Amino acid sequence: MSRPxxxxxxxxxxxxxxxxxLVFKGLDFALEAGGALLLTGPNGSGKTSLLRMLAGLSPPxxxxxxxxxxxxxxxxxxHHARIQFIGHQDASKPNLTxxxxxxxxxxxxxxxxxxxxxxxxxxxxxxxADWPCRYLSSGEKRxxxxxxxxxSPAELWLLDEPATGLDARARSVLLAAIEAHRRQGGCVVAxxxxxxxxxxxxxxxxxxxxxxxxx
Amino acid sequence: MSEFAALVRRDLNLxxxxxxxxxxxxxxxxxxxxxxxxxVGPEPELLSRISAGVLWVAALLAALLSLExxxxxxxxxxxxxxxxxxxxxLELQVLAKCLAHWLATGLPLTLxxxxxxxxxxxxxxxxxALVLAMLLGTxxxxxxxxxxxxxxxxxxxxxxLLSLLMLPLYIPVLIFGVAASEAAAMGFxxxxxxxLLAALLxxxxxxxxxxxASALRQAME
Numbered sequence: 001m002s003r004p005x006x007x008x009x010x011x012x013x014x015x016x017x018x019x020x021x022l023v024f025k026g027l028d029f030a031l032e033a034g035g036a037l038l039l040t041g042p043n044g045s046g047k048t049s050l051l052r053m054l055a056g057l058s059p060p061x062x063x064x065x066x067x068x069x070x071x072x073x074x075x076x077x078x079h080h081a082r083i084q085f086i087g088h089q090d091a092s093k094p095n096l097t098x099x100x101x102x103x104x105x106x107x108x109x110x111x112x113x114x115x116x117x118x119x120x121x122x123x124x125x126x127x128x129a130d131w132p133c134r135y136l137s138s139g140e141k142r143x144x145x146x147x148x149x150x151x152s153p154a155e156l157w158l159l160d161e162p163a164t165g166l167d168a169r170a171r172s173v174l175l176a177a178i179e180a181h182r183r184q185g186g187c188v189v190a191x192x193x194x195x196x197x198x199x200x201x202x203x204x205x206x207x208x209x210x211x212x213x214x215x
Numbered sequence: 216m217s218e219f220a221a222l223v224r225r226d227l228n229l230x231x232x233x234x235x236x237x238x239x240x241x242x243x244x245x246x247x248x249x250x251x252x253x254x255v256g257p258e259p260e261l262l263s264r265i266s267a268g269v270l271w272v273a274a275l276l277a278a279l280l281s282l283e284x285x286x287x288x289x290x291x292x293x294x295x296x297x298x299x300x301x302x303x304x305l306e307l308q309v310l311a312k313c314l315a316h317w318l319a320t321g322l323p324l325t326l327x328x329x330x331x332x333x334x335x336x337x338x339x340x341x342x343x344a345l346v347l348a349m350l351l352g353t354x355x356x357x358x359x360x361x362x363x364x365x366x367x368x369x370x371x372x373x374x375x376l377l378s379l380l381m382l383p384l385y386i387p388v389l390i391f392g393v394a395a396s397e398a399a400a401m402g403f404x405x406x407x408x409x410x411l412l413a414a415l416l417x418x419x420x421x422x423x424x425x426x427x428a429s430a431l432r433q434a435m436e
Contacts, residue, residue: 055300056300057296057299057300057435057436058435058436059436077302077304080299080300080301080302081302083300085296085297085300087293087296087297088293089292089293089296090292090293091292091293091294091296091297092292093225093229093288093292093294095229095232095233096225096228096229096232100225100228104221104222104225105297107217107218107221108218108221108222108298108301108302108303109218109301109302110217110218110302
Protein backbone atom coordinates (compact mmCIF):
# COMPACT_ATOMS: atom_id res chain seq x y z
CA MET A 1 0.00 0.00 0.00
CA SER A 2 1.25 3.46 -0.84
CA ARG A 3 1.22 6.26 1.68
CA PRO A 4 -2.05 8.20 1.66
CA UNK A 5 -1.56 11.26 -0.46
CA UNK A 6 -2.22 14.67 1.11
CA UNK A 7 -4.14 15.54 -2.04
CA UNK A 8 -7.79 14.70 -1.74
CA UNK A 9 -8.86 15.29 -5.31
CA UNK A 10 -6.60 15.50 -8.30
CA UNK A 11 -6.97 15.42 -12.05
CA UNK A 12 -4.33 14.51 -14.58
CA UNK A 13 -4.37 15.39 -18.27
CA UNK A 14 -8.15 15.49 -18.30
CA UNK A 15 -9.93 15.87 -21.63
CA UNK A 16 -13.62 16.28 -22.32
CA UNK A 17 -15.61 15.64 -25.46
CA UNK A 18 -19.18 16.70 -25.95
CA UNK A 19 -21.32 16.08 -29.00
CA UNK A 20 -18.27 14.89 -30.93
CA UNK A 21 -16.34 18.09 -30.19
CA LEU A 22 -13.29 18.23 -27.96
CA VAL A 23 -14.13 20.87 -25.34
CA PHE A 24 -10.94 21.00 -23.30
CA LYS A 25 -7.81 18.91 -22.85
CA GLY A 26 -4.69 18.70 -20.72
CA LEU A 27 -6.47 19.82 -17.56
CA ASP A 28 -4.52 19.28 -14.33
CA PHE A 29 -5.32 20.35 -10.82
CA ALA A 30 -5.12 19.11 -7.26
CA LEU A 31 -7.02 19.99 -4.12
CA GLU A 32 -6.01 19.22 -0.57
CA ALA A 33 -8.30 18.91 2.43
CA GLY A 34 -10.01 22.24 3.01
CA GLY A 35 -9.33 23.33 -0.55
CA ALA A 36 -11.68 25.21 -2.83
CA LEU A 37 -11.55 25.47 -6.58
CA LEU A 38 -13.53 28.01 -8.55
CA LEU A 39 -14.13 27.16 -12.18
CA THR A 40 -14.52 30.09 -14.49
CA GLY A 41 -14.70 30.42 -18.23
CA PRO A 42 -17.09 31.47 -20.95
CA ASN A 43 -20.28 29.57 -21.78
CA GLY A 44 -19.50 26.26 -23.39
CA SER A 45 -16.00 26.03 -21.94
CA GLY A 46 -16.94 22.79 -20.17
CA LYS A 47 -17.54 23.85 -16.55
CA THR A 48 -20.63 21.69 -16.14
CA SER A 49 -19.02 18.85 -18.07
CA LEU A 50 -16.01 18.95 -15.75
CA LEU A 51 -18.24 18.87 -12.66
CA ARG A 52 -20.19 15.94 -14.07
CA MET A 53 -16.93 14.12 -14.69
CA LEU A 54 -15.77 14.80 -11.16
CA ALA A 55 -19.08 13.40 -9.94
CA GLY A 56 -18.53 10.27 -12.02
CA LEU A 57 -21.63 10.91 -14.13
CA SER A 58 -19.75 10.87 -17.40
CA PRO A 59 -16.34 9.39 -18.14
CA PRO A 60 -13.50 11.62 -19.37
CA UNK A 61 -12.26 10.83 -22.88
CA UNK A 62 -8.71 11.09 -21.63
CA UNK A 63 -6.90 11.51 -18.34
CA UNK A 64 -7.61 10.40 -14.78
CA UNK A 65 -9.52 11.64 -11.79
CA UNK A 66 -8.05 10.55 -8.47
CA UNK A 67 -9.39 10.63 -4.92
CA UNK A 68 -6.62 10.19 -2.34
CA UNK A 69 -4.47 8.79 -5.13
CA UNK A 70 -6.93 6.15 -6.35
CA UNK A 71 -8.91 6.47 -9.58
CA UNK A 72 -12.59 7.20 -8.87
CA UNK A 73 -13.56 4.87 -11.72
CA UNK A 74 -12.40 1.94 -9.56
CA UNK A 75 -15.34 2.32 -7.21
CA UNK A 76 -18.10 4.71 -8.25
CA UNK A 77 -20.36 3.67 -5.38
CA UNK A 78 -17.74 4.76 -2.84
CA HIS A 79 -17.17 7.97 -4.81
CA HIS A 80 -20.88 8.78 -4.87
CA ALA A 81 -21.03 8.30 -1.11
CA ARG A 82 -18.42 11.02 -0.57
CA ILE A 83 -19.78 13.68 -2.92
CA GLN A 84 -22.69 16.07 -3.00
CA PHE A 85 -23.41 17.32 -6.50
CA ILE A 86 -25.75 20.26 -6.87
CA GLY A 87 -26.40 20.69 -10.57
CA HIS A 88 -27.90 23.73 -12.24
CA GLN A 89 -31.33 22.13 -11.94
CA ASP A 90 -32.84 22.14 -8.49
CA ALA A 91 -34.25 18.58 -8.47
CA SER A 92 -37.29 19.60 -6.45
CA LYS A 93 -40.79 18.30 -7.10
CA PRO A 94 -43.42 21.04 -7.57
CA ASN A 95 -46.09 18.96 -5.82
CA LEU A 96 -44.09 18.20 -2.70
CA THR A 97 -43.48 20.78 -0.01
CA UNK A 98 -40.00 22.20 0.44
CA UNK A 99 -39.57 20.16 3.60
CA UNK A 100 -40.77 16.93 1.96
CA UNK A 101 -38.33 17.44 -0.90
CA UNK A 102 -35.41 18.00 1.43
CA UNK A 103 -36.35 15.19 3.82
CA UNK A 104 -36.50 12.85 0.83
CA UNK A 105 -33.03 13.76 -0.43
CA UNK A 106 -31.66 13.57 3.09
CA UNK A 107 -33.20 10.13 3.67
CA UNK A 108 -31.70 8.91 0.40
CA UNK A 109 -28.26 9.62 1.85
CA UNK A 110 -29.11 8.04 5.18
CA UNK A 111 -29.64 11.37 6.98
CA UNK A 112 -32.28 12.24 9.52
CA UNK A 113 -35.26 14.58 9.46
CA UNK A 114 -33.68 16.81 12.10
CA UNK A 115 -30.71 17.38 9.79
CA UNK A 116 -33.11 18.51 7.09
CA UNK A 117 -34.94 20.83 9.50
CA UNK A 118 -31.67 22.44 10.58
CA UNK A 119 -30.64 22.98 6.96
CA UNK A 120 -34.01 24.58 6.21
CA UNK A 121 -33.45 27.00 9.07
CA UNK A 122 -29.90 27.84 8.00
CA UNK A 123 -31.07 28.73 4.51
CA UNK A 124 -33.98 30.72 5.99
CA UNK A 125 -36.64 28.62 4.33
CA UNK A 126 -38.63 27.95 7.51
CA UNK A 127 -41.47 30.27 6.49
CA UNK A 128 -41.80 28.48 3.14
CA ALA A 129 -40.99 24.98 4.35
CA ASP A 130 -44.54 23.66 4.19
CA TRP A 131 -45.48 25.26 0.90
CA PRO A 132 -45.59 23.14 -2.23
CA CYS A 133 -42.44 23.87 -4.20
CA ARG A 134 -44.37 25.21 -7.18
CA TYR A 135 -45.07 28.35 -5.12
CA LEU A 136 -41.40 28.98 -4.35
CA SER A 137 -39.40 31.58 -6.25
CA SER A 138 -36.38 30.43 -8.23
CA GLY A 139 -34.04 31.82 -5.57
CA GLU A 140 -35.89 29.91 -2.87
CA LYS A 141 -35.73 26.72 -4.92
CA ARG A 142 -32.02 27.29 -5.31
CA UNK A 143 -31.67 27.67 -1.55
CA UNK A 144 -33.62 24.45 -1.07
CA UNK A 145 -31.22 22.64 -3.40
CA UNK A 146 -28.24 24.06 -1.52
CA UNK A 147 -29.78 23.01 1.80
CA UNK A 148 -29.09 19.42 0.69
CA UNK A 149 -25.41 20.17 1.26
CA UNK A 150 -25.99 20.73 4.96
CA UNK A 151 -28.62 18.08 5.62
CA SER A 152 -26.33 15.13 4.89
CA PRO A 153 -22.55 15.41 5.09
CA ALA A 154 -20.17 14.65 2.23
CA GLU A 155 -16.46 15.29 1.80
CA LEU A 156 -16.55 16.80 -1.66
CA TRP A 157 -19.06 19.40 -2.77
CA LEU A 158 -19.52 19.87 -6.51
CA LEU A 159 -21.55 22.98 -7.18
CA ASP A 160 -22.73 24.13 -10.59
CA GLU A 161 -23.41 27.87 -10.49
CA PRO A 162 -24.50 27.73 -6.84
CA ALA A 163 -25.07 31.47 -6.49
CA THR A 164 -27.45 31.86 -9.45
CA GLY A 165 -30.62 33.60 -8.36
CA LEU A 166 -29.47 34.08 -4.77
CA ASP A 167 -29.87 37.43 -3.02
CA ALA A 168 -26.97 38.96 -1.08
CA ARG A 169 -28.06 37.44 2.21
CA ALA A 170 -28.51 33.95 0.80
CA ARG A 171 -25.15 34.25 -0.89
CA SER A 172 -23.46 35.02 2.41
CA VAL A 173 -25.20 32.00 3.97
CA LEU A 174 -23.81 29.88 1.14
CA LEU A 175 -20.30 31.28 1.56
CA ALA A 176 -20.43 30.69 5.32
CA ALA A 177 -21.56 27.11 4.72
CA ILE A 178 -18.71 26.53 2.28
CA GLU A 179 -16.13 27.98 4.68
CA ALA A 180 -17.45 25.85 7.55
CA HIS A 181 -17.27 22.78 5.32
CA ARG A 182 -13.65 23.60 4.43
CA ARG A 183 -12.70 24.10 8.07
CA GLN A 184 -13.88 20.54 8.71
CA GLY A 185 -11.51 19.29 6.01
CA GLY A 186 -13.97 19.13 3.12
CA CYS A 187 -13.34 20.16 -0.46
CA VAL A 188 -15.37 22.33 -2.80
CA VAL A 189 -15.34 22.65 -6.56
CA ALA A 190 -17.74 25.30 -7.84
CA UNK A 191 -18.37 26.78 -11.25
CA UNK A 192 -19.34 30.40 -11.18
CA UNK A 193 -19.90 33.47 -13.29
CA UNK A 194 -20.25 35.83 -10.36
CA UNK A 195 -17.27 36.32 -8.04
CA UNK A 196 -17.53 34.12 -4.92
CA UNK A 197 -15.43 35.52 -2.11
CA UNK A 198 -13.78 32.46 -0.60
CA UNK A 199 -10.57 32.46 1.40
CA UNK A 200 -7.54 31.12 -0.42
CA UNK A 201 -9.60 29.62 -3.21
CA UNK A 202 -7.82 28.46 -6.33
CA UNK A 203 -9.05 29.75 -9.63
CA UNK A 204 -9.16 27.60 -12.69
CA UNK A 205 -10.05 29.30 -15.92
CA UNK A 206 -11.23 26.68 -18.37
CA UNK A 207 -10.69 29.16 -21.18
CA UNK A 208 -6.98 28.28 -21.03
CA UNK A 209 -7.65 24.64 -21.77
CA UNK A 210 -10.30 25.14 -24.43
CA UNK A 211 -9.76 23.48 -27.76
CA UNK A 212 -10.53 25.88 -30.56
CA UNK A 213 -11.53 25.05 -34.08
CA UNK A 214 -12.30 21.59 -35.42
CA UNK A 215 -10.73 18.84 -33.37
CA MET B 216 -33.43 -0.34 3.23
CA SER B 217 -34.92 2.92 4.49
CA GLU B 218 -33.65 4.61 1.31
CA PHE B 219 -35.65 2.13 -0.75
CA ALA B 220 -38.77 2.87 1.30
CA ALA B 221 -38.17 6.62 1.04
CA LEU B 222 -38.11 6.42 -2.77
CA VAL B 223 -41.27 4.28 -2.93
CA ARG B 224 -43.02 6.67 -0.55
CA ARG B 225 -42.00 9.73 -2.55
CA ASP B 226 -43.16 8.26 -5.87
CA LEU B 227 -46.48 7.18 -4.37
CA ASN B 228 -46.88 10.57 -2.78
CA LEU B 229 -46.28 12.24 -6.14
CA UNK B 230 -48.64 9.86 -7.91
CA UNK B 231 -51.46 10.66 -5.50
CA UNK B 232 -50.83 14.41 -5.37
CA UNK B 233 -50.80 14.65 -9.14
CA UNK B 234 -53.71 12.24 -9.31
CA UNK B 235 -53.89 12.53 -13.07
CA UNK B 236 -51.56 9.67 -13.87
CA UNK B 237 -53.15 6.81 -12.02
CA UNK B 238 -56.71 8.08 -12.41
CA UNK B 239 -56.07 8.25 -16.16
CA UNK B 240 -54.93 4.66 -16.24
CA UNK B 241 -57.92 3.36 -14.30
CA UNK B 242 -60.35 5.50 -16.31
CA UNK B 243 -58.89 4.36 -19.62
CA UNK B 244 -59.16 0.75 -18.54
CA UNK B 245 -62.77 1.13 -17.42
CA UNK B 246 -63.85 3.10 -20.51
CA UNK B 247 -62.19 0.75 -22.97
CA UNK B 248 -63.88 -2.26 -21.38
CA UNK B 249 -67.29 -0.60 -21.04
CA UNK B 250 -67.26 0.48 -24.70
CA UNK B 251 -66.94 -3.10 -25.92
CA UNK B 252 -70.53 -4.23 -25.30
CA UNK B 253 -71.66 -1.18 -27.31
CA UNK B 254 -69.32 -2.07 -30.12
CA VAL B 255 -69.92 -5.81 -30.47
CA GLY B 256 -73.48 -6.00 -29.23
CA PRO B 257 -74.93 -7.15 -25.94
CA GLU B 258 -75.17 -10.93 -26.54
CA PRO B 259 -73.96 -12.53 -23.30
CA GLU B 260 -72.38 -15.56 -25.04
CA LEU B 261 -70.28 -13.45 -27.37
CA LEU B 262 -69.20 -11.05 -24.60
CA SER B 263 -68.37 -13.86 -22.25
CA ARG B 264 -66.25 -15.52 -24.95
CA ILE B 265 -64.13 -12.42 -25.64
CA SER B 266 -64.18 -11.05 -22.07
CA ALA B 267 -60.78 -12.33 -20.91
CA GLY B 268 -59.09 -11.08 -24.03
CA VAL B 269 -60.75 -7.65 -23.82
CA LEU B 270 -59.85 -7.24 -20.15
CA TRP B 271 -56.22 -8.10 -20.72
CA VAL B 272 -55.77 -6.02 -23.86
CA ALA B 273 -57.36 -3.01 -22.16
CA ALA B 274 -55.23 -3.50 -19.02
CA LEU B 275 -52.10 -3.77 -21.10
CA LEU B 276 -52.80 -0.60 -23.08
CA ALA B 277 -53.75 1.24 -19.89
CA ALA B 278 -50.45 0.26 -18.27
CA LEU B 279 -48.60 1.42 -21.37
CA LEU B 280 -50.27 4.81 -21.08
CA SER B 281 -48.53 5.71 -17.84
CA LEU B 282 -45.11 4.30 -18.62
CA GLU B 283 -43.66 7.31 -20.34
CA UNK B 284 -43.81 9.30 -17.11
CA UNK B 285 -41.87 6.73 -15.11
CA UNK B 286 -38.51 8.48 -15.43
CA UNK B 287 -39.46 11.47 -17.56
CA UNK B 288 -40.26 14.00 -14.84
CA UNK B 289 -37.24 12.99 -12.76
CA UNK B 290 -35.13 13.41 -15.85
CA UNK B 291 -36.52 16.84 -16.68
CA UNK B 292 -36.07 18.44 -13.27
CA UNK B 293 -32.60 17.07 -12.54
CA UNK B 294 -33.79 14.57 -9.93
CA UNK B 295 -32.56 11.63 -11.96
CA UNK B 296 -29.05 13.05 -12.05
CA UNK B 297 -29.14 13.36 -8.27
CA UNK B 298 -30.67 9.90 -7.85
CA UNK B 299 -27.89 8.29 -9.91
CA UNK B 300 -25.43 9.74 -7.39
CA UNK B 301 -27.21 8.34 -4.34
CA UNK B 302 -25.64 5.49 -2.38
CA UNK B 303 -28.62 3.18 -3.03
CA UNK B 304 -27.68 1.12 -6.13
CA LEU B 305 -29.52 2.34 -9.22
CA GLU B 306 -30.90 -1.16 -9.83
CA LEU B 307 -32.70 -1.04 -6.49
CA GLN B 308 -33.91 2.48 -7.21
CA VAL B 309 -35.46 1.22 -10.46
CA LEU B 310 -37.07 -1.59 -8.48
CA ALA B 311 -38.45 0.95 -5.99
CA LYS B 312 -39.86 3.08 -8.80
CA CYS B 313 -41.41 0.02 -10.44
CA LEU B 314 -43.00 -0.98 -7.15
CA ALA B 315 -44.47 2.51 -6.73
CA HIS B 316 -45.62 2.49 -10.37
CA TRP B 317 -47.30 -0.86 -9.86
CA LEU B 318 -48.99 0.22 -6.64
CA ALA B 319 -50.33 3.32 -8.39
CA THR B 320 -51.40 1.65 -11.67
CA GLY B 321 -51.22 -2.16 -11.74
CA LEU B 322 -52.89 -2.68 -8.38
CA PRO B 323 -55.89 -0.41 -9.11
CA LEU B 324 -56.29 -2.18 -12.46
CA THR B 325 -56.31 -5.54 -10.70
CA LEU B 326 -58.85 -4.31 -8.18
CA UNK B 327 -61.35 -2.97 -10.70
CA UNK B 328 -60.89 -5.87 -13.14
CA UNK B 329 -63.48 -8.15 -11.39
CA UNK B 330 -66.14 -5.41 -11.61
CA UNK B 331 -65.46 -4.85 -15.28
CA UNK B 332 -65.42 -8.61 -15.82
CA UNK B 333 -69.03 -8.67 -14.67
CA UNK B 334 -69.95 -6.10 -17.30
CA UNK B 335 -68.59 -8.48 -19.93
CA UNK B 336 -70.41 -11.53 -18.51
CA UNK B 337 -67.11 -13.14 -17.63
CA UNK B 338 -67.80 -16.50 -15.97
CA UNK B 339 -67.57 -15.95 -12.21
CA UNK B 340 -65.84 -19.33 -11.86
CA UNK B 341 -62.78 -17.74 -13.44
CA UNK B 342 -62.76 -14.63 -11.24
CA UNK B 343 -60.15 -15.92 -8.78
CA ALA B 344 -57.80 -16.91 -11.58
CA LEU B 345 -58.33 -13.57 -13.33
CA VAL B 346 -57.36 -11.61 -10.24
CA LEU B 347 -54.44 -13.88 -9.49
CA ALA B 348 -53.21 -13.68 -13.08
CA MET B 349 -53.44 -9.88 -12.99
CA LEU B 350 -51.60 -9.77 -9.68
CA LEU B 351 -48.78 -11.73 -11.32
CA GLY B 352 -48.96 -10.10 -14.73
CA THR B 353 -49.29 -6.37 -14.01
CA UNK B 354 -45.96 -6.11 -12.10
CA UNK B 355 -44.30 -7.64 -15.18
CA UNK B 356 -45.79 -4.80 -17.24
CA UNK B 357 -44.25 -2.21 -14.88
CA UNK B 358 -40.89 -3.99 -14.77
CA UNK B 359 -40.46 -4.58 -18.51
CA UNK B 360 -41.88 -1.14 -19.07
CA UNK B 361 -39.15 0.44 -16.97
CA UNK B 362 -36.56 -0.81 -19.47
CA UNK B 363 -38.44 0.77 -22.35
CA UNK B 364 -39.02 4.00 -20.41
CA UNK B 365 -35.31 4.22 -19.60
CA UNK B 366 -34.28 3.48 -23.19
CA UNK B 367 -36.57 6.09 -24.72
CA UNK B 368 -35.65 8.79 -22.18
CA UNK B 369 -34.99 12.04 -23.95
CA UNK B 370 -36.16 10.75 -27.33
CA UNK B 371 -38.55 13.05 -29.15
CA UNK B 372 -42.00 11.44 -29.36
CA UNK B 373 -40.68 8.85 -26.96
CA UNK B 374 -44.23 7.69 -26.31
CA UNK B 375 -44.71 6.23 -29.78
CA LEU B 376 -41.30 4.61 -29.73
CA LEU B 377 -42.01 3.25 -26.27
CA SER B 378 -45.26 1.62 -27.37
CA LEU B 379 -43.59 0.04 -30.38
CA LEU B 380 -40.78 -1.27 -28.20
CA MET B 381 -42.98 -2.53 -25.43
CA LEU B 382 -45.93 -4.19 -27.15
CA PRO B 383 -44.00 -7.21 -28.47
CA LEU B 384 -42.51 -7.75 -25.02
CA TYR B 385 -45.94 -7.55 -23.42
CA ILE B 386 -47.41 -10.30 -25.63
CA PRO B 387 -46.30 -13.24 -23.42
CA VAL B 388 -48.06 -11.63 -20.44
CA LEU B 389 -51.15 -11.16 -22.60
CA ILE B 390 -51.15 -14.77 -23.83
CA PHE B 391 -50.68 -16.43 -20.45
CA GLY B 392 -52.90 -13.94 -18.66
CA VAL B 393 -55.79 -14.61 -21.04
CA ALA B 394 -55.08 -18.36 -21.02
CA ALA B 395 -55.16 -18.52 -17.21
CA SER B 396 -58.40 -16.53 -16.98
CA GLU B 397 -60.13 -18.51 -19.75
CA ALA B 398 -58.99 -21.90 -18.51
CA ALA B 399 -60.50 -21.21 -15.10
CA ALA B 400 -63.71 -19.84 -16.61
CA MET B 401 -64.10 -23.03 -18.66
CA GLY B 402 -63.48 -25.26 -15.68
CA PHE B 403 -59.86 -26.26 -16.36
CA UNK B 404 -57.00 -25.64 -13.98
CA UNK B 405 -55.26 -22.29 -14.56
CA UNK B 406 -52.19 -23.53 -12.72
CA UNK B 407 -49.72 -23.99 -15.64
CA UNK B 408 -50.52 -20.54 -17.01
CA UNK B 409 -50.22 -18.92 -13.58
CA UNK B 410 -46.89 -20.67 -13.08
CA LEU B 411 -45.68 -19.31 -16.42
CA LEU B 412 -46.80 -15.83 -15.39
CA ALA B 413 -44.94 -16.26 -12.11
CA ALA B 414 -41.87 -17.29 -14.09
CA LEU B 415 -42.19 -14.15 -16.22
CA LEU B 416 -42.42 -12.11 -13.02
CA UNK B 417 -39.38 -13.80 -11.49
CA UNK B 418 -37.40 -13.33 -14.70
CA UNK B 419 -38.28 -9.68 -15.11
CA UNK B 420 -37.66 -8.98 -11.41
CA UNK B 421 -34.12 -10.23 -11.88
CA UNK B 422 -33.35 -8.73 -15.28
CA UNK B 423 -35.43 -5.58 -15.81
CA UNK B 424 -33.97 -3.37 -13.01
CA UNK B 425 -30.49 -4.22 -14.16
CA UNK B 426 -31.24 -3.42 -17.81
CA UNK B 427 -33.16 -0.23 -16.97
CA ALA B 428 -30.36 0.97 -14.67
CA SER B 429 -27.75 0.62 -17.40
CA ALA B 430 -30.04 2.41 -19.85
CA LEU B 431 -30.44 5.24 -17.30
CA ARG B 432 -26.68 5.52 -16.81
CA GLN B 433 -26.31 5.73 -20.56
CA ALA B 434 -28.92 8.50 -20.68
CA MET B 435 -27.05 10.44 -17.99
CA GLU B 436 -23.71 10.62 -19.80
